[in-house]
Amino acid sequence: MSDLPVLQPESPQAQAMYEVFMQVVWISAAIFFIVTGLIVIAIIRGRKRTELPKQDFGNHRREIFWMVGPVLVVLWLLAISTKLILTMNAVPKVHPPRDAKADEELTVVAHQWWWEIIYNGSGITSANEIHIPTNKQIRVKLRSADVVHCFWVPQLARKMDVIPGRDNYIWLEAAKPGVYQGLCSEYCGTQHAWMNFKVYAHSPEEYEAWLTDQSAQPSDSASADAAAGKQLFFSYTCVNCHTIRGTEATASIGPDLTNIALRKELGGGVLENSPENLARWLKNPQEFKPGSKMPDFNLTDKQVKQLVAYLDSLK
Numbered sequence: 309m310s311d312l313p314v315l316q317p318e319s320p321q322a323q324a325m326y327e328v329f330m331q332v333v334w335i336s337a338a339i340f341f342i343v344t345g346l347i348v349i350a351i352i353r354g355r356k357r358t359e360l361p362k363q364d365f366g367n368h369r370r371e372i373f374w375m376v377g378p379v380l381v382v383l384w385l386l387a388i389s390t391k392l393i394l395t396m397n398a399v400p401k402v403h404p405p406r407d408a409k410a411d412e413e414l415t416v417v418a419h420q421w422w423w424e425i426i427y428n429g430s431g432i433t434s435a436n437e438i439h440i441p442t443n444k445q446i447r448v449k450l451r452s453a454d455v456v457h458c459f460w461v462p463q464l465a466r467k468m469d470v471i472p473g474r475d476n477y478i479w480l481e482a483a484k485p486g487v488y489q490g491l492c493s494e495y496c497g498t499q500h501a502w503m504n505f506k507v508y509a510h511s512p513e514e515y516e517a518w519l520t521d522q523s524a525q526p527s528d529s530a531s532a533d534a535a536a537g538k539q540l541f542f543s544y545t546c547v548n549c550h551t552i553r554g555t556e557a558t559a560s561i562g563p564d565l566t567n568i569a570l571r572k573e574l575g576g577g578v579l580e581n582s583p584e585n586l587a588r589w590l591k592n593p594q595e596f597k598p599g600s601k602m603p604d605f606n607l608t609d610k611q612v613k614q615l616v617a618y619l620d621s622l623k
């Protein structure tokens with residue numbers, strides 16, 4: 309992640325936040341320059357003085373000005389921040405819910421150190437990628453599987469802590485299609501820095517197409533390597549931690565791997581998703597993400613090749 313566009317809002321929520329931030333910056337800058345300016349003038353004017361200037365007591369108009377002025381400034385800052393907080397905390401109605409039982413459209417579960425993304429009512433679960441349609445408020449429920457994390461997409465929304473045993477809500481809305489960087493912004497262990505995700509905002513039509521692609525059951529590849537890789541996946545240890553929808557792999561310690569070949573990144577953003585990088589990851593995940601729950605299984609090159617062939621067929 310090279311840069312984080314904190315001051316380039318792309319949603320009404322982020323725009324409102326940006327405007328309040330800039331107002332605070334300008335008001336603070338004005339006070340700073342007025343005060344330091346007066347001090348500098350006093351220093352220059354008084355630099356040759358040898359005795360105290362005439363003291364000025366009991367000027368009520370000035371005293372009232374010095375008291376009321378700052379109070380008004382502080383009250384103004386309080387008012388604009390409170391208004392902003394109230395707008396941002398509003399949890400929008402879900403329109404229309406895909407599943408009557410689901411009162412939010414996305415559930416995001418933070419894990420050390422990756423994000424599980426559950427598209428409620430559609431059966432789709434993914435990792436480290438959030439796909440949303442543009443110009444629609446998406447209500448997101450945030451939960452933690454372990455420790456305190458913090459969910460942050462600077463261009464789209466405020467930060468929201470993710471706390472074990474408590475559901476927090478936030479909403480995401482993107483004004484135009486694009487890819488928005490997200491990250492964990494609360495120190496949560498050694499790989500906190502590699503707990504990234506991306507929000508992909510699509511036009512409504514593209515979003516529907518994406519949903520259809522993801523809902524489809526991944527097809528079984530015909531290649532011999534893929535078949536051997538599949539056998540390895542289910543006979544070896546992979547099945548103990550991962551889910552592949554429609555198979556007997558249903559564990560949820562690691563990311564859901566249904567349609568993994570359609571994802572753009574691996575390991576919470578540590579590697580781009582390509583067959584070569586997937587092989588490097590399987591060979592030794594600890595090299596890229598020391599401390600992650602995915603151990604080094606000392607797989608042979610042949611086993612890695614077969615697993616990559618199988619995983620790469622999941623799309």
Ligand code: CUA
Nearest residue numbers: 457492494496
């Ligand atoms: Cu999760 Cu920092």
